[in-house]
Amino acid sequence: xAIEVLKPGLATTVQDAGREGYYxxxxxxxxxxxxxxxxxxxxxxxxxxxxxxxxxTLLGPELAFQQEAIVAVAGADxxxxxxxxxxxxxxxxxxxKGDVLSxxxxxxxxxxxxxxxxxxxxxxxxxxRSTYGLxxxxxxxxxxxxxxxxxxxxxxxxxxxGGRSLAAALRPVLRREVELRVMPGLYYHxxxxxxxxxxxxxxxxxxxxxxxxxxRYRHGRPLRWKERKQxxxxxxxxxxxxxxxxxxxxxxxxxxxxxxVLHRDAVSGGGYxxxxxxxxxxxxxxxxxxxxxxxxxxxxxxxxxxxARADYRARTDALRAALSS
Amino acid sequence: MSLxxxxxxxxxDEHIFVELSEEMSxxxxxxxxxxTNAVKRLAIPGVTEICPANASYQIRFKPEVVKxxxxxxxxQALEAVMGDSELELxxxxxxxxxxxxxxxxxxxxxxxxxxxxxxxxxxxxYAARVNHYASVxxxxxxxxxxxxxxxxxxxxxxxxxxxxxVERERQIEVPKYLRPRTDTPKLTIGHGGCFxxxxxxxGAGGYQMFGITPAPIFDPAQRVPYLKDxxxxxxxxxxxxxxxxxxxQYDRDVAAAEAGTFDLRIRPVRFxxxxxxxxxxxxxxxxxxxxxxx
Numbered sequence: 001x002a003i004e005v006l007k008p009g010l011a012t013t014v015q016d017a018g019r020e021g022y023y024x025x026x027x028x029x030x031x032x033x034x035x036x037x038x039x040x041x042x043x044x045x046x047x048x049x050x051x052x053x054x055x056x057t058l059l060g061p062e063l064a065f066q067q068e069a070i071v072a073v074a075g076a077d078x079x080x081x082x083x084x085x086x087x088x089x090x091x092x093x094x095x096x097k098g099d100v101l102s103x104x105x106x107x108x109x110x111x112x113x114x115x116x117x118x119x120x121x122x123x124x125x126x127x128x129r130s131t132y133g134l135x136x137x138x139x140x141x142x143x144x145x146x147x148x149x150x151x152x153x154x155x156x157x158x159x160x161x162g163g164r165s166l167a168a169a170l171r172p173v174l175r176r177e178v179e180l181r182v183m184p185g186l187y188y189h190x191x192x193x194x195x196x197x198x199x200x201x202x203x204x205x206x207x208x209x210x211x212x213x214x215x216r217y218r219h220g221r222p223l224r225w226k227e228r229k230q231x232x233x234x235x236x237x238x239x240x241x242x243x244x245x246x247x248x249x250x251x252x253x254x255x256x257x258x259x260x261v262l263h264r265d266a267v268s269g270g271g272y273x274x275x276x277x278x279x280x281x282x283x284x285x286x287x288x289x290x291x292x293x294x295x296x297x298x299x300x301x302x303x304x305x306x307x308a309r310a311d312y313r314a315r316t317d318a319l320r321a322a323l324s325s
Numbered sequence: 326m327s328l329x330x331x332x333x334x335x336x337x338d339e340h341i342f343v344e345l346s347e348e349m350s351x352x353x354x355x356x357x358x359x360x361t362n363a364v365k366r367l368a369i370p371g372v373t374e375i376c377p378a379n380a381s382y383q384i385r386f387k388p389e390v391v392k393x394x395x396x397x398x399x400x401q402a403l404e405a406v407m408g409d410s411e412l413e414l415x416x417x418x419x420x421x422x423x424x425x426x427x428x429x430x431x432x433x434x435x436x437x438x439x440x441x442x443x444x445x446x447x448x449x450x451y452a453a454r455v456n457h458y459a460s461v462x463x464x465x466x467x468x469x470x471x472x473x474x475x476x477x478x479x480x481x482x483x484x485x486x487x488x489x490x491v492e493r494e495r496q497i498e499v500p501k502y503l504r505p506r507t508d509t510p511k512l513t514i515g516h517g518g519c520f521x522x523x524x525x526x527x528g529a530g531g532y533q534m535f536g537i538t539p540a541p542i543f544d545p546a547q548r549v550p551y552l553k554d555x556x557x558x559x560x561x562x563x564x565x566x567x568x569x570x571x572x573x574q575y576d577r578d579v580a581a582a583e584a585g586t587f588d589l590r591i592r593p594v595r596f597x598x599x600x601x602x603x604x605x606x607x608x609x610x611x612x613x614x615x616x617x618x619x
Contacts, residue, residue: 023385024376025557026479026525125545134526135482137545137556185334186342232493233349233379233519236500242349243477243486243520245376245383247336268479269378271501271518277337302393305338309388 001067002150003116006100009061011211014120014139014151015113017050018264019128026268029248030130030138033212033264033287034111036316037075037172041115043323044072044092044166046159051119052129054145056112058290060103061145065095069153070117070160075172076109076288090166092117108174109288117160121152132265133212170319172284177203177294180261180282183305186250187241187273195223199259199275199297206293207258212265215286216258217295223256223275235271243271249283250274251297261286281308328352331404333397338388341397343404344381349488349519353380354476355598358414358562359407360400369399377561378477379486379520412598418472418564418616420590421523424575425449425465425536429510434534440504448533452499452516465569468497468535471609473521475563483525483543483557487565491605497521505531512538514567525557539570539578540589548585564594566616592616 005012015038018031032038032055039049054061060078072092073080080087081102087093089112095101103112122129122140131139140149188196202220209216225238233242239256246252246262252272253259261278263286278286279300289295300308332344343360346353354377361377364384371390376383386396426449438444443451453464473487480486489496501517506529509515513524515532522532525543541549542558552558570578581587594615601608 020373022557023374024478024561026482026484027557132482134528135543135545136526142545183335183337186336188334231346231348233488233498234347235518240501240518242347242380242518243378243480244344244381245342245378245477245479247340247342247383248385249337249339267481268376269477270480274336277335277340279337280339302335302338306388306393309338313389 002152004064004066005061005145005147005149005151006064007062008145008147008149009056009103010059011057012061012145013055013131013133014052014122015055015130016052016128018130019126019138022126023268027126027135028132028266028268029264030128030132031264032113034075034113034172034284036284036319037111038113039316040090040166040170040172040319040323041072041074041113043319044074044090044164045070045115045117046157046161046164047115047117047119048157049320051115051154052122053116053120054114056103056114058106058110060112062100062102065097065099065101067153068097069095070156070162071095071101072115072164074113074115074166076112077107077174078109078112079104079107088165090171092162092164094162109172110290111287116153117156118154121154134265164323167322170315170322172288174288178285178289179298180285180295181279181300181305181308182251182276182297183279183302184276184299186247186276188275190225190273191275192224192226195221199223200299202296204259204295204297206289206291206295208291210289210291212263214260214262214266215289216260218258220259223253225256239273240271241273243269245269246274247277249278249280251276251278263287279305279308281305281312328356333401335393335397336383338393340383340385341393341400342381342383343400346380349380351474351488351490351598354474354488355412355414356407357382360403363403363407364400369396372396376479378479379488414562414596416562416564416594416596418566418592418594418612420566420568420616421538421540422570422574422578423469423514423536423538423567424570424572426461427537427575430513430534430537433506433508433510436508437502437506440502440506442500442503449535452497452533452535455499456497468521469567469569472612473565473567475559475561475565476520478557478559478561481526481528483559485523485542485559485563485565487521488519489521490564490601490609499533501531502533505529509534510537512540512542514538539575539582540587541582549582549587551589551591564596564612566613590616
């Protein structure tokens with residue numbers, strides 16, 4: 001018994017909380033890009049909050065259930081439909097054997113999380129069920145979903161039931177214009193003071209090249225680099241460094257032109273100078289940005305970043321408390 | 326041998342990034358290995374990733390468990406106490422067969438000529454010329470004639486960055502493509518700046534392409550014997566010696582790799598940076614003997 005994929009959607013993958021401990025070998029964190037919404041979807045169906053779900057990007061899949069199940073959708077405003085009839089998001093509901101779950105067109109945000117009670121039961125690889133597409137492992141046979149795939153579902157927990165709803169105040173906030181808080185650092189000293197000011201003043205738009213690896217931004221002023229003789233081994237472009245590790249959330253600017261924020265399927269290192277890092281609390285916000293959505297980068301220090309992190313954790317705790325019964 | 330003090334920076338609220346040197350050197354790499362190995366041994370609660378790189382390293386941590394400023398002070402203290410004793414490394418030397426100037430990378434590079442500095446040459450012809458070698462054959466001799474250090478693993482799963490173990494004036498240096506390619510064959514031997522690499526998966530890339538190896542180095546299915554323990558083969562600190570092979574040998578090796586029977590020549594070796602730096606050529610001869618002795 002399983003869920004059959006009729007239409008895969010644009011980029012639907014199996015994801016969970018992600019895998020840790022292998023970044024030094026080039027294996028990224030992977031996992032749901034919007035961790036808050038992912039947890040919300042799981043808690044709505046009575047799952048362990050780290051169970052594997054489907055991450056649906058921009059265009060949802062069409063799925064035929066070969067068994068009854070409890071499901072919930074959280075995250076982007078991508079309304080679920082059951083046999084063509086609209087169903088509520090951020091609320092669990094039952095599906096019967098033979099039902100077809102599909103999605104309306106996206107209204108806001110970029111990624112919706114479909115949780116099924118019992119979780120998507122693909123094999124655990126290196127501690128996680130998350131798909132790592134570049135490495136072709138994890139998730140459903142190491143790739144995004146295709147028509148005809150049969151997704152195994154685990155055994156629902158005792159808390160699986162329909163009608164569990166998430167209060168409006170705890171639903172994700174989806175905006176077309178956002179502020180992304182950044183801690184300047186890493187190779188920030190390599191850009192001119194004028195460029196540093198420009199970077200934080202300009203309004204940046206999400207480019208079409210925005211995916212699980214990284215989000216590219218454009219329409220800001222090009223960044224200029226301080227003059228120097230390039231160090232041995234770094235490469236000739238002033239935006240080049242001796243290849244180094246890239247932190248999750250770090251911002252690189254190849255050629256000084258279009259900043260790229262690395263996300264959970266990040267390339268783990270390379271030769272482009274990073275000028276700072278988006279704070280952990282704002283990575284979920286990036287996950288919900290569509291192409292052409294606008295962002296301004298806001299400079300913060302460690303103290304502010306840790307406060308934002310504490311606020312984020314408090315909100316996740318509130319989510320757990322609200323959905324624990 | 327003095328590198329000067331390292332530069333410390335926070336990468337957001339979850340990372341500390343440490344640049345040991347702006348420029349690449351074996352000394353910087355060894356210092357990074359020594360410090361990251363010490364961090365591993367200390368098993369500091371809250372540290373989730375320890376990533377050595379060429380001339381830098383980064384640590385990922387949970388700030389709820391270890392305060393960022395405390396962790397940074399700990400790393401600075403480690404740097405201060407690192408002595409010369411750490412300049413020795415128990416490692417392994419591996420022979421990697423390469424079909425230089427192979428048809429697949431040649432076909433690929435022809436598709437991306439407009440992104441190249443010298444559209445009229447192949448990548449290896451260009452690299453031979455800018456490094457002042459009389460011919461491609463001479464260049465291949467240089468590329469395969471001395472060992473290389475795996476100084477970083479990453480970019481994508483299991484991709485080794487390789488640093489040539491010769492005096493700096495002899496090191497091969499080639500600019501990266503003007504604009505990165507959107508395609509690189511799996512197991513391409515690439516080179517950019519002073520680093521060679523082996524592309525572990527097919528995909529985008531900006532390094533010049535010199536050839537291809539039949540040896541799988543990353544395989545989630547773990548089919549060949551040396552990948553049975555883990556899907557990624559290379560570790561920072563591995564030593565690699567390239568061996569030119571012909572097409573017939575390449576085809577035999579690929580068939581063996583597909584059958585799961587292909588194996589690599591791998592020998593354990595103790596590497597001393599100090600002794601290497603005294604006379605790299607002589608030291609490399611010794612490494613060669615380890616590789617081919619019994």
